[in-house]
Amino acid sequence: MASPTTTADAAIPQTKGADDNYLTHDKGFASWAFTLDHKRIGVMYLASVLTAFALGGVFALLIRTELWSPGKTIMEHDTYNQCFTLHGAIMVFLVIIPGIPAALGNIILPLQLGAKDVAFPKLNLASYYLWIIGCLCMLGSLVTNAADTGWTFYAPYSTTTQTNVIPAAFGAFILGFSSIFTGLNFIVTIHKLRPPGMTFFRMPLFVWALYSTALIQVLATPVIGITLLMLIVERVFGLGIFDPGLGGDPVLFQHFFWFYSHPAVYIMIVPGFGVVSEIIPVFSRKRLFGYQFIAISSLAIAFLGFLVWGHHMFVSGQSVLAGTIFSAITFLIAIPTAIKIFNWVSTMYKGRIHLDTPMLYALAFLWVFTIGGLTGVFLAVMGVDIHLHDTYFVVAHFHYVMMGGAITAFLGGLHYWFPKAFGKMYNEKTGQIGALIVFVGLNLTFFPQFILGSRGMPRRYYNYLPEFQGLHQLSTIGAFTLGIGFLITAISLGRALKNGKKAPNNPWGGVTLEWTTVSPPPYYNFQTPPPVTAGPYDGYEDLVYDEAIGGYVARVTGGSAPALGK
């Protein structure tokens, strides 16, 4: 994106030594624990989120193992309830919500903007420590008497159950503030720290996606904060706001909860759209199709996302009129989403597609997200929802979107930016094998659940009728396949960290600003803000692959080009 005529070297800052980068700039524990550098905070977030992901994954495998046969397989029903609650709460609050924005976004957003840091570095660090505190609270619930309410904390069960709901809810409350601070920081960064020449419509789509996400984070999260606080106070003092036994209204809790939690699913998926929008043009070696439409559709999704929470409550006694309106607005969301999908496919059309690991994840995303998104339209139909409500169909739908969409995009982004963030290349073969196994495992786990749900298998049940066993076992096999896929990916990336090849500055031929600096980036990212004179996806034709360094360099006009494409 730095204008095609300037060579990449112009933007590379002069560093102290050849090896000086943000990873080696300072040493020691304190230099990490008190760092204000967005890249280091991003790396800490990444490590923490991946650890939480592993923990949530273990709970998922426990759940699937238990469901191998009807009745007791490995655990009691109470333990099972706690397992799916923790799986949900950890995956939603600790992994997916901070996954792309706080981990990848922190590392990449300022680089893509050509900025030295986010607007409020201290707030950024505070956000990370809030994440840690929130995580500890959740673990506190886990090791004492884990909550068994489901991740939704529905009242009045959550206000009366004997398990330790308070630490779990308080953890989610704290994590909400972590999320708010990240979002606030990104909005201000995007508004105030863009380099000269970068207009809003010259921002990369990842930045657009993070901007839309941040708006939701700032506008929706406070509501879940106060709701969880009310829940806690209700449990302690018997306030009587949600518990009908004390004169409260449990449906009010559902309204409050989904007012946040429906927009929250867009906090989870919109950054994924951003990642895919980055990956697809680069690996198609072609200018992105319909840039402005993709950018605006993120905002449209963010906006509409606030108006549809009632579609979670079609069977809660909500009036038919309200249900109809919520249902209709929910259909509308399919429009901006489809705009994105069609534009990505159009970008690939007649492109020179390179099937590197990030692209495999992006393609997997297109497949699973389309299934996940379309089944969402089924659920938005009120009549159909009466049949499918609280069945495995819903479970399959949101796992296709969250797991298949958000996590796939997260892994794609991780592989895409890994060379930039750590300066090491991973083994392409193991990366690809991991991606394929994850894709197969994902479909094997969750597709049978669509069938289970449409046949009436309720979600969250410990026991089930024998006729469901075959599909449940298929799903369990899929879950373990998925686990193996993640394990291979983890080993692949772990080995790359340790003894991967040194990464070139631009291994994939990206034209956004982060590829114009060295890998890993120096402490200050850019000495002077890189000049921006063109759109974010212009200039693929000005890059050529250099066999010697294994990455792309600017074409030397007039001189002899080293090689023709990869």
Added chain:
Amino acid sequence: MTEPSTAPEAVKKVSAPPPAAIDHGHDDHGHEAHDPIHAANPHLAHHFDTPQQQFDAGKLGIWLFLLTEVLFFAGLFCAYTVYRAMHPEVFVYAHYFLDTKLGALNTCVLLISSLTAAWAVRNAQLAEKRALMLNIVITIACACTFMCVKYVEYSHKFHDGLLPGKNFQPKEQIWELKSFRDRHPEAAEYAEKLSKLDEKKAAPAAPAAAGKAEPAKVEKLERPTEEELEPLLAAGLVGPRSLDPSAHISRPRMAHVFFGIYFFMTGLHGFHVLIGIGIWIWMLVKASKNQFGANYFGPVDFTALYWHLVDLIWIYLFPLLYLIH
């Protein structure tokens, strides 16, 4: 309120560094000092190019934060609205237990503190150290007064058993309250009469608890008619939903919900006041070190904005909780 329009002008006019820069403030990255703008502005963080950019970023940040605060309280206001719509009689009943005079005093105190907060911003822009510190001290004093009054109010409520939720056990009855008697003497009399009826009802009910059918009959016999309830209806004490047999007639059944909401809202607001006091003390320390001037007054401005919001929330809480008719 804080005259933000003067801010950019002030920044542009004065480019000289503020006198006596003590420490490097935000600049923890320790950049090389060859950059003249950063060298001249010790409080300019390394990732901003100009003081103006830093101020603008902070301003946008604090407004976004205030937006989250509004939404945070919005949940409570929403709960308030739902319960007031469902049980209006509870709110009418309960507000007699609140001390309007103390509430009004607190409103005045906060309004004065908002004035001094806004004044402090101007002082910071003009680098008037003495006036700035004085205004901050007055603001803090007002905030402390507010908290003291709240303490008096809370301890009085605790003493009277007006506790939130399941601990609600009022010692005083509504007809014993002067504020209620003065306004609705007739209703007070009726309520007292009805309560005696309640007591009578409770006495035979206790031994008959084993035989389930009987107490219901007794209640039915002694139930006041709609006409008898007329004065109470007029006083707004009896809502359509409290006419069920199990209700304690002289006190609405959901009265505890009001005190739950009251303590939650005012408590959360009080917590914000406490945090505000902390931030103002921090500003006082910074002001005493002479850190503020035309190029660096953002922190005072942002604290004042936060303070105005805290004030504004109280401006809504006061009529919604104390002034119910």
